[in-house]
Amino acid sequence: AEYMGEMGAYRLYTVIPKLVKFIDTLTNWYVRMNRRRLRGQETLNDCKYALNTLFATLFYMARFMAPFMPFLTEYMYLGLKKFLPDNIKEDFGVSDIRSVHFLPMPRARDDLIHGDIELAVSRMQSVIEMGRLIRDRNTMPIKYPLKELIVIHSDTQFLKDIQDLGDYFKEELNVKEIMGSSDKNKYKVCYKALPNLKVLGAKLKKDMKIVTEKIKQLDDAQLKQFKSTGKIEVCGHVLTEDELLVTVSFDESIKSEFSRFDTMCNEDVLIMLDVTPSQEMIDEGLAREITNRIQKLRKAGGLNPVDAIVVYLEAEPKSSLEKLIEKHLEFIETLIKQPVVLSAVEKEKIHCKDTYTIQNSTFNVSIIKKASDSNDIVDNVLSDLPTEKPPLPYVNVYYLSKRNVEGNICCLVLENPLGVKMTLDCLSTSLKRVFNLGRLDFQIFLDVSLTKQVENMSDLKNTRELFLTAQGTSNNLEYQVPSQGSQNAWCHYVTVVHKKAKGVIFIENPKGRWMDISGLYRCVENMFSLEKQPAQFYEDCLLQKPVFCDNVKSLREKVLHI
Numbered sequence: 001a002e003y004m005g006e007m008g009a010y011r012l013y014t015v016i017p018k019l020v021k022f023i024d025t026l027t028n029w030y031v032r033m034n035r036r037r038l039r040g041q042e043t044l045n046d047c048k049y050a051l052n053t054l055f056a057t058l059f060y061m062a063r064f065m066a067p068f069m070p071f072l073t074e075y076m077y078l079g080l081k082k083f084l085p086d087n088i089k090e091d092f093g094v095s096d097i098r099s100v101h102f103l104p105m106p107r108a109r110d111d112l113i114h115g116d117i118e119l120a121v122s123r124m125q126s127v128i129e130m131g132r133l134i135r136d137r138n139t140m141p142i143k144y145p146l147k148e149l150i151v152i153h154s155d156t157q158f159l160k161d162i163q164d165l166g167d168y169f170k171e172e173l174n175v176k177e178i179m180g181s182s183d184k185n186k187y188k189v190c191y192k193a194l195p196n197l198k199v200l201g202a203k204l205k206k207d208m209k210i211v212t213e214k215i216k217q218l219d220d221a222q223l224k225q226f227k228s229t230g231k232i233e234v235c236g237h238v239l240t241e242d243e244l245l246v247t248v249s250f251d252e253s254i255k256s257e258f259s260r261f262d263t264m265c266n267e268d269v270l271i272m273l274d275v276t277p278s279q280e281m282i283d284e285g286l287a288r289e290i291t292n293r294i295q296k297l298r299k300a301g302g303l304n305p306v307d308a309i310v311v312y313l314e315a316e317p318k319s320s321l322e323k324l325i326e327k328h329l330e331f332i333e334t335l336i337k338q339p340v341v342l343s344a345v346e347k348e349k350i351h352c353k354d355t356y357t358i359q360n361s362t363f364n365v366s367i368i369k370k371a372s373d374s375n376d377i378v379d380n381v382l383s384d385l386p387t388e389k390p391p392l393p394y395v396n397v398y399y400l401s402k403r404n405v406e407g408n409i410c411c412l413v414l415e416n417p418l419g420v421k422m423t424l425d426c427l428s429t430s431l432k433r434v435f436n437l438g439r440l441d442f443q444i445f446l447d448v449s450l451t452k453q454v455e456n457m458s459d460l461k462n463t464r465e466l467f468l469t470a471q472g473t474s475n476n477l478e479y480q481v482p483s484q485g486s487q488n489a490w491c492h493y494v495t496v497v498h499k500k501a502k503g504v505i506f507i508e509n510p511k512g513r514w515m516d517i518s519g520l521y522r523c524v525e526n527m528f529s530l531e532k533q534p535a536q537f538y539e540d541c542l543l544q545k546p547v548f549c550d551n552v553k554s555l556r557e558k559v560l561h562i
Contacts, residue, residue, distance in 0.1 A: 003064065004105065012068075019065060026057060029125065033168055039305075055083065066100050073100050120161035124168060127151055127271055130264045131173040134273045138262055142174050143292065144285030149175045150261070150272040152189060154182050158269075175273070187258070188251035189270060191223035199243050211235050215244065286321075286358060287328035291335045293356045297365050298336075301352030308370035309338050312345040313363060317439070321361040339401070343438020385488045386557050390504045396490045397466045398448075399435050399510075410434045410510040411491040414460065417501035417527060424457055431468060434510055442470040494520070494555050497541070498528045498562040507552045515552055524562060535562050 006015045036042055037050035059080050066073040077100035096102050151162050159180035166178045193215050204211055214234050223246050226232040230241050250263045260276040294311055315322035325342055333340045345366050353366040393414040412430050414422045445467045446452040492508040505523050507515045524535045537547040538561040
């Protein structure tokens, strides 16, 4: 209504500042504080509500701003137009909706105005801005968490609004706890009165000096009475709210009793922010710094937020930074919403890489783009099992984590062509190599409930399934292990025969990652010690039908004679 009245009188100088302020509020408050909802990281319905609200707001804004920014608002409208309902012409009473300039100006809807919500958000904004000022005053970046924020106000509804919006405070100010209190005595809150010199000077004239001195002597009880009645008598003069300004502040003694806190006052609102970080808070701040470097590299590498990746972090072994990363590995994963591994990685797999320094400690960040999603592999694996069992003993291993690149399932042969059985140390080394575990500590179990740990190779006599968990990985399954087909090998293989010796090579390991043909030749040459001459594959034992292929997938489950 105000917009239409000002536009009707052509007072553009009053309209434009309010529209600019509206844009600032939309971008720096609504969008910023509802990013998780807009991205669908809460519930699906909540995401729809947030997106619909943003869409309606942008549609209103495009029409409001059209007289001032005709080309930009037209561009905005053309983007929004494709999502408008089919009955938009009837709703607006127009026959042409090709341009935003053909549409009528929106009218105010009183049914959508909620004064209590606006007041609560306004209070939240005021407290957050005060908290940011305290952080700036103490040179404390928002990445470093603080322990506690205390909000002091006499109005219980004000404190309730603060508690109801507590999650926004925790995110915007990065504090762990929020507490509201109306106990001003506990926190040494006192009232101070200041005379309005401009107004009282003309009224009191020669009594001004005496009244000013008396005002300074007014105690809390008198000032509380003044705030409730709106008037007070001083030296025979009745002063009103326009002539006497009352503010609240902290007594100087608070500095000794609450030395961990820094304080700020704004009219009736007082806040106390714990600005004394613990070592735990400092470490979490450093973890956020590392996360910031990962996100910057992600952006520099041209990766979208929806791209499935794995992040590899490498710090100096046994350094304090490596211990910090190890401790906060899951926290970093939560922030970037992608798996993170504390390990080096093969150069040929790296999508992008960079080196960073934090507090004189250097670390490497490498990002690998996932070839496929491990959940998809497990969902589809039963339709792509080998048709026959390998001729040598083998075991399927499930890696219960999303921190690998291609698959969560691998197969290992437990016996070499000479009949030598695999040792437990060799099993661990093979798993490290296949799943690229680097320096991560891991454990091998016989059951999916992770109660029976593998202690020696004889434990594998009656099973074809093992389960692996790595350090810093949740023991809860992040995908469902299929209950059928476990007696088959889960990865495709070839059988290779040289003279009377027979071996098995899994050409797909882990599931979803295929060996190239040159890699197969190297494996065969190493298996049978063929250093002097390159291997040649044949279909028959008489070595008369040579095998020629460029893709190992065509060799799955075949017998190759050397």
